[in-house]
Amino acid sequence: xxxxxxxxxxxxxxxxxxxxxxxxxxxxxxxxxxxxxxxxxxxxxxxxxxxxxxxxxxxxxxxxxxxxxxxxxxxxxxxxxxxxxxxxxxxxxxxxxxxxxxxxxxxxxxxxxxxxxxxxxxxxxxxxxxxxxxxxxxxxxxxxxxxxxxxxxxxxxxxxxxxxxxxxxxxxxxxxxxxxxxxxxxxxxxxxxxxxxxxxxxxxxxxxxxxxxxxxxxxxxxxxxxxxxxxxxxxxxxxxxxxxxxxxxxxxxxxxxxxxxxxxxx
Amino acid sequence: xxxxxxxxxxxxxxxxxxxxxxxxxxxxxxxxxxxxxxxxxxxxxxxxxxxxxxxxxxxxxxxxxxxxxxxxxxxxxxxxxxxxxxxxxxxxxxxxxxxxxxxxxxxxxxxxxxxxxxxxxxxxxxxxxxxxxxxxxxxxxxxxxxxxxxxxxxxxxxxxxxxxxxxxxxxxxxxxxxxxxxxxxxxxxxxxxxxxxxxxxxxxxxxxxxxxxxxxxxxxxxxxxxxxxxxxxxxxxxxxxxxxxxxxxxxxxxxxxxxxxxxxxxxxxxxxxxxxxxxxxxxxxxxxxxxxxxxxxxxxxxxxxxxxxxxxxxxxxxxxxxxxxxxxxxxxxxxxxxxxxxxxxxxxxxxxxxxxxxxxxxxxxxxxxxxxxxxxxxxxxxxxxxxxxxxxxxxxxxxxxx
Numbered sequence: 001x002x003x004x005x006x007x008x009x010x011x012x013x014x015x016x017x018x019x020x021x022x023x024x025x026x027x028x029x030x031x032x033x034x035x036x037x038x039x040x041x042x043x044x045x046x047x048x049x050x051x052x053x054x055x056x057x058x059x060x061x062x063x064x065x066x067x068x069x070x071x072x073x074x075x076x077x078x079x080x081x082x083x084x085x086x087x088x089x090x091x092x093x094x095x096x097x098x099x100x101x102x103x104x105x106x107x108x109x110x111x112x113x114x115x116x117x118x119x120x121x122x123x124x125x126x127x128x129x130x131x132x133x134x135x136x137x138x139x140x141x142x143x144x145x146x147x148x149x150x151x152x153x154x155x156x157x158x159x160x161x162x163x164x165x166x167x168x169x170x171x172x173x174x175x176x177x178x179x180x181x182x183x184x185x186x187x188x189x190x191x192x193x194x195x196x197x198x199x200x201x202x203x204x205x206x207x208x209x210x211x212x213x214x215x216x217x218x219x220x221x222x223x224x225x226x227x228x229x230x231x232x233x234x235x236x237x238x239x240x241x242x243x244x245x246x247x248x249x250x251x252x253x254x255x256x257x258x259x260x261x262x263x264x265x266x
Numbered sequence: 267x268x269x270x271x272x273x274x275x276x277x278x279x280x281x282x283x284x285x286x287x288x289x290x291x292x293x294x295x296x297x298x299x300x301x302x303x304x305x306x307x308x309x310x311x312x313x314x315x316x317x318x319x320x321x322x323x324x325x326x327x328x329x330x331x332x333x334x335x336x337x338x339x340x341x342x343x344x345x346x347x348x349x350x351x352x353x354x355x356x357x358x359x360x361x362x363x364x365x366x367x368x369x370x371x372x373x374x375x376x377x378x379x380x381x382x383x384x385x386x387x388x389x390x391x392x393x394x395x396x397x398x399x400x401x402x403x404x405x406x407x408x409x410x411x412x413x414x415x416x417x418x419x420x421x422x423x424x425x426x427x428x429x430x431x432x433x434x435x436x437x438x439x440x441x442x443x444x445x446x447x448x449x450x451x452x453x454x455x456x457x458x459x460x461x462x463x464x465x466x467x468x469x470x471x472x473x474x475x476x477x478x479x480x481x482x483x484x485x486x487x488x489x490x491x492x493x494x495x496x497x498x499x500x501x502x503x504x505x506x507x508x509x510x511x512x513x514x515x516x517x518x519x520x521x522x523x524x525x526x527x528x529x530x531x532x533x534x535x536x537x538x539x540x541x542x543x544x545x546x547x548x549x550x551x552x553x554x555x556x557x558x559x560x561x562x563x564x565x566x567x568x569x570x571x572x573x574x575x576x577x578x579x580x581x582x583x584x585x586x587x588x589x590x591x592x593x594x595x596x597x598x599x600x601x602x603x604x605x606x607x608x609x610x611x612x613x614x615x616x617x618x619x620x621x622x623x624x625x626x627x628x629x630x631x632x633x634x635x636x637x638x639x640x641x642x643x644x645x646x647x648x649x650x651x652x653x654x655x656x657x658x659x660x661x662x663x664x665x666x667x668x
Contacts, residue, residue, distance in 0.1 A: 016381035020367055020374075096365035100358060101341040102382055171290040263343045264281060265289075 003160070003252040006103040013102060017110040025114055039081075040073045040122055051190060064227075067126075067133055071226040072189035074122035075148075075219050079155050080180050082115035086159035087166045087173040094266040104262060105255050108163035112156045123148050130226045137229035144226050147237075150244040151218045157247030161254040167262045187215050192223075214243045269354030270318030270433040270465040272339055277348035279309040279334055308334040310489040311348070318433075321466040323476035323483035323497055325504045330486040332469045336360065336436050339467060354433025354465075357383060361438070362423030368412040372403055372422055375411055379426050393429045400455070401425035402448075421448060428455045434465045439472075450614060453478065454644035457546055473501040478546055478616075478642045525633035529561035529568045529623050532600060534638050545639070548646040549654050553610040555639075557621060559589065560600045561632075567594050568632055570603065571622035576615060576652065588626060611656060613649035616642050 007014050026035060044066065052065045086108035090097060093107050127144055130137050166172035186209060193199065193216070199206040210216050217239035221232035267273065282303050309331045316322050324332040337343050338350050340358045365382055366375045376397055380390040390397075398407050401421040411419060427435075435456070456479065460466055470476050476483055476497060483500035485493040485507075493503050535543045539552040547553055561568060567590040574583040587603070594601050619639040623632040649655075 012386055013381045013384070016378050016387075020370070020378055023374075024367065024369065093365070095361070096382065098337075098342070099360040099364035100382055101356070102384070169289055169291040169293075171292055175291065260344050263337075 003103075003105050003256055004248070007106065007109060010103055010106060014106050014110060014113075017106055018113045021110050021114045022117065039118075040070075040077045043077070044069050044073055047190060064133060067129060068192070068223070068227055069190065070126050070129065071223045072187075072219050074119055074126060075151055075222060076184060076187060076189050076215070077122070078115055078119035078151070079158075079215060080184070081118075082112045082155050083159050083162050083176060084173070084180070085115065086111040087162045087176055090163050090167040090262060090266050091170075097263055097266050104259060105160060108159050109156060112152070112159045115155075116152050119148065119152070126226060134227060134229055137226060140225040140229050140231060143232060144222055147218060147222050147225065147232065147240065150240050151222070153244035154214065154218065154240075154247040157244075157249070157251030160251030164255045164258045164262060167266050168258055183213075183215075187213055187219065189219065193220070211239070214239075214247075217243070267351060267353040268318055270463065271353050272314070272316040272434060272465065272467070273349075273351045274312060274314040274335070274339065275349045275351075277309055277312045277335075277338060277345040277350055278307060279331075279338060279343070280346040281306045281308055308489055309338070309345075312486075312489070312491055313348075314484060314491065314494065316465055316467065318465055319460070319463045320482060321460050321468065321480040323480035323500070324467065324469045324486060325471075325473060325476055325483055325500060326486035326492075327508070328471075329488075331489040332486055333360075333438055335486070336438055336467060336469050339434075340436050352434060355384065355430070356434045356436060357427055357430040357432030358436040359424070359427040359438065360436065362420040362427075363411075364423070366411050366419060366423070369410055371410055372398075372407040372414070375422070376407075376426055379423070380430075383427065383430055385430060389431075397422075397425045397429050400428065400451075417445070417448075424452055428452070428459070432464070434467070435459060436467050438469045450642075450644060453546075453642070454548075457548075457644055473504060474640065477501055477640065481542075481544060525623070525631045527633060528565045529559060529632040531621055531623055531633050531635060531638070532558040532560045534558070534619075534621055534635075536639060536641055537604075545641045547610055547612075547641060547643050549613050549643055549649045550609045550646050553607045555605040555619070556602055557605075558600060558602045559623065561623075562599060565632075566590070566626065568623045569626050569628060571620075571624060571628070572605070573620040573622075575618045575620060577618070579618075582617070582652070586628070590626070609654075609656070610643065611654045612643045613651050613654045614643060614645045615652055616640065 047069055048066050089108045089111045090104065096102075097104055097107070123144060127141050130141050162172060162176060166176075188209065193206060193210055196206070210220075217233075217236040221236040221240055224230045224232045224236070283306050284303050308329075312331070312335060314322075314335075324335060326332050334343075336358075337360070338345055339352060340356055340360065341350075341352070342358075342360075344350075363379075365379055367378060370378065373394075376394060377387065377390055381387065398404055401418075401424070403418060403422055403425075406414065406418065411422075414422070437456070456466065460479070466479065468476060468479055480497050482495065483493075483497040484491055485500045485504050487507065492507075493500050534555065534557045536545060536547075537554040537556055538544045538547065555572075557570060559568065559570065567588070569586055569588050572585045572587075573581060575581055587605075589601070589603065592603060594603075617640070618637050619641070620634070620636055621638040622634040624630060625632070
């Protein structure tokens with residue numbers, strides 16, 4: 001697990017890379033960090049307009065659909081942007097990687113870090129909105145943060161793996177990009193799994209959506225504490241913990257096994 | 267192992283070269299079994315030990331494995347077989363300005379690059395002014411690197427690496443920095459690093475640059491150590507190999523040497539204050555020339571001619587000495603003579619020594635070496651130009667105030 005220990009050992013370097021990536025992301029932009037809010041906000045407004053106002057398909061029992069949507073979106077946006085940006089990160093830093101010795105996993109992990117900042121801001125906003133709109137969630141809302149941290153582990157492991165693979169096989173980033181759109185619709189963000197009319201006829205599909213898609217359990221768990229004011233489901237929570245551990249392990253193994261080839265092939 | 271030591275034991279490194287530039291998943295799955303990967307051994311069973319304070323040159327043709335060896339020592343890649351061990355902090359200057367972020371200012375890049383090279387923020391802060399002053403970028407340090415000329419970028423890259431305070435410095439073709447004056451300044455800095463006990467491994471195509479810095483060199487040929495020893499010999503072998511490639515007739519054409527051959531100059535070397543053979547000096551340092559002369563029985567003791575010339579070939583100083591006058595009666599085959607200068611009166615630049623052996627009249631040339639020795643002088647302080655001023659300033663009586 002030295003892949004992650006190095007982040008602590010080289011924390012000054014990690015800090016420098018992190019500052020670089022943050023500044024590069026928001027450099028010269030008027031809104032600065034506000035961009036990280038604007039993106040999900042615009043997404044949410046569009047979805048809200050299409051599904052709630054025009055189509056009226058995804059009513060979630062109340063007119064809080066906007067909050068329902070907002071409880072699932074931050075996690076998705078974090079996952080999608082972090083994994084896409086880190087898939088390219090090693091190639092973008094090829095010059096550095098070929099010429100200087102440093103723990104190379106810091107490059108994608110720093111990208112995950114900058115996206116984690118946006119995620120934390122979004123999650124904070126959602127928590128505030130939830131406290132304001134959902135009185136019954138007041139005792140559970142804080143659980144969104146440990147769940148968010150576990151989710152960040154899943155994203156970090158996945159991003160490491162994608163970054164390493166993309167350095168070796170250049171079409172991984174395109175494959176990922178192509179996968180993200182269907183993946184979004186196969187993740188219960190716009191809709192709730194329980195309220196899909198078709199799930200009764202296709203229990204296998206529901207099972208796959210819930211348990212094969214490793215993003216579903218953490219998102220369901222976060223929505224339980226933020227939107228419904230329930231304790232997160234035991235199965236979802238356990239799944240999230242296990243998924244976080246596996247993702248970190250797989251990310252570390254893939255990265256360290258390809259580390260030497262990364263230096264020669266980027 | 268002590269800090270500054272490098273040990274390379276039986277190292278081989280294989281690269282897998284794919285037919286196409288970058289492999290894709292598509293190749294992996296669609297054309298399974300057809301992907302043509304060829305193995306190339308960039309290094310083959312290379313062993314090499316470098317002691318603290320040594321400067322070792324790596325020379326060889328393109329593709330001989332020089333840069334691969336440097337990247338292995340730097341730890342950027344791992345050996346396929348064998349072991350590379352290093353002790354102490356490694357500063358690598360494999361490419362100047364690698365990792366500069368163009369949108370960031372010079373100042374921000376100093377901190378970022380320093381961090382990547384393993385420096386702590388506080389250390390960089392401490393040396394920041396020195397780095398900027400060395401790079402001569404005081405006026406531009408708060409401008410984005412995007413606006414720098416390539417020379418400015420390289421100067422900044424060099425300055426950061428030069429102030430790393432590493433135990434081992436790895437250099438790869440880095441002396442194309444800026445104008446000639448700046449190049450000499452860089453060389454001076456690296457030379458000072460070496461004088462202070464730093465270890466250097468220096469890769470270059472330019473044999474004369476290696477000669478200037480390193481006493482010992484390794485000549486790599488197609489991934490194997492073809493020679494490991496004194497730089498002059500390594501360079502000779504390298505040049506011979508190059509000449510073999512190009513045109514066998516050119517071999518030796520660079521050696522400007524003639525004479526009747528009754529007496530010969532067997533060897534010549536320059537000696538620094540510590541008594542060892544070297545080719546770089548700081549201005550004002552003690553300097554000595556040692557020449558071995560071979561004159562068989564029957565040849566009267568010859569006269570040794572000495573000429574100092576600059577890069578353009580202009581004569582700066584000439585001198586001759588009768589070996590008989592030094593007390594050599596001749597007849598016993600070989601002798602060594604030594605010419606000592608207490609404080610080298612040269613300031614800055616590259617110099618050439620011509621040596622000749624003539625009879626006592628100076629008319630008959632026994633042996634003449636047009637470019638017997640080349641050496642470099644770095645300014646030790648604020649000297650400029652070719653010649654070092656020797657003198658003292660003093661205040662004369664100040665009549666104006668009286």
